[in-house]
Amino acid sequence: MQNTIVQNEGAASLEAARTKVKLSRSIIKIGLDMHARLYVAVAQYDQLLPKPARRLAPLEFVPWVRQLLRAGHTVHVVYEACGFGFNLHRELKALGAQCYVIAPRKLDEQCTRVKTDPRDGLTLCQRLSRYVEGNTRELAVIRVPSEEEEQARHVSRQREQLVHHRQKLEAQGRSLLINHSLPAPAHWWKQQTWSRLGKLLPAWITLRLEVARPALLCLQKQINALTSELEAAAPSDIPAGLGKLTTVVMTREICSWERFSNRRAISSYTGLCPGEHTSGTKRIPGSVTKRGNPRLRAALVECAWRMVRFQPNYPPVKKRLGILAKGARATGAQRKKAIVAVARRLAVDLWRVHTGRCIAAQLFNH
Template sequence: MRTNVVEDMVERAPVDTGVTVKLGMDVHSDQITVCRQVGGRVPQPAQVLAPAKLLEQVRELRAGGVTVLSCYEAGPCGYLLHRQLTALGVTNYVIAPQRLDERHRRVKTDKRDARELCNRLDRYSRGNTDAFSVVRVPTVEEERRRALTRQRGTVLKEQHRCVVRGHGLMLSQGVRAPTGWWHANVWPRFSARLPEWLRPHIARWQAQAISYEAMLAELTPQVEALMAGQTAPKGVGALTTAILESEVLDWHRFHNRREVGSYTGLCPSEHSSNRARRQGSVTKCGNRRLRHQLVEAVWRLLEWQPTYPPLQRIQAATGKRARKRAAVAVARRLAVDLWRLNTGQCSAQRLGLTLLRH
């Protein structure tokens, strides 16, 4: 039996009812390049469609009893398309961005990318989980919480940029600025020492830094409020815990400690062959915001919970570099312990952590 409402993007023959159609999509804001594969056939030439036209064709496919699988890379367009496709009954995968030109031909087009995504989707649907890495799509509420914490991080980064640029400009003229030169209580006295021509240039960076400080004063309590009434390890704090929770989304998504370590990007790199094994610096192939917060939390735990067992590695290290390397290893262990704690596998007492309620 054939459907009479489902036609190909270039007016090919209708699709059989019950057949699986796979769509590899290269997504942009105003157009989507789609490569379609019907059943186990060779993928068809990619076509450029408007988002509304794509959704219309998918709706017709679903109405005709066709199973639809699709995928696209995570990017600036977010998860709106994923939610629209899911609402139509499509099994869609948002995947981590990766190099699609495996042969390094140095030819990259939207149609080539869409075809490669379609090929990888076919392999993934057949059981090859190495074809691509699926991104955990947040709920609308989780995305709202994460947007708040990430906005605060962006504001903090912009403030630091203004401070560093102003400091660099003064240093180029032989002026050594004191720590916190841009603060409102320091700037009036310090600016009088600057050359007349240099003062307005530095004042612009100082004004921007002050404006970002006001934004941080507004955003920080909002982020901390996300952890109201919840517990967290002493020394980690409500702010850091809220950022960790918003980046992880759901601790139950991980099945073992190796997945936790891999997501943080704190696992050592490795180059092994024959009987030789060599491990290097961490891969950093993970969530960089999560990685930063974990390392910062380790140094605070060293002050607030020095009896936490993994910290013995830092305490026993000699030399600045050795302590930093030990802190990275402890950060990986901390992530695993937080996973165990939040999934109920271990108690805080067994892990050697003291909890506080915010």
């Protein structure tokens, strides 16, 4: 009888210990406000009130999360997409934590017009808590590209940066020429144009332009090399008008066409959908939202203009050919609205082709 009582007491104490260990393992939600030299983290354990903000150096945050995971806790972290990239996301995922990178948005939910890092961290923490509990609309989680996708995307983005640098230097040279009532050809720095232009310029202006000209020639050489690299990666069966360079840029900016579940998702990502203000019986359509990826949006609009020339029978172009055709009597606003509609439809059709919902021959002429 006494042995039975001792065994029961031992089993009860073991069960109590297991329950205590189980209760000590919490689900921790961390809202993180990131800066170059400082991280401000607000943590919430289970359904308790969030703890006061904790200030950490960037190198201290990952060891802190590792310590929480080793203690048996489940850790969820959220931070806004910013200029610090996705390395933190990859480090946390490698540790076993759940990490969410979200699109930046206004964090002052109560419109107090007071912004501090602890308040931002608290708001992120509270939204993460609601997201983990099942309200998936609470966070606009973005897709984090893989390292290979990010490296491939940097090629086209670096080319874009070099083009901007070239345009800036080129414009400065043309401004100098125009300011002194001299001929200002678009590509004044190219060899053929420069050999003719140099005979018309004063010596001091020639000296000033020769400072920038080597940089322009070097930039153009690098741009040509990157352009060749991108075009070499393009598939061989591209329909007329899409262009090798534009096709590769769009594909690398999207990373994966399968990430979009329907045509509304891809249209929204382009930022070419019209805005709207509806209240009561009033409905006021607005300009395009310009959400999502601006590089993809620019590439689609550029490609849409080429479709007008090379694919006049493409259904969205054919429908608006009276507005978009060369010499058409249409205002600039009408042409802009029409080309945006073509670009939006083009994004949807490219998504259909890349996800196997149709073939390119059904939509485009080769």
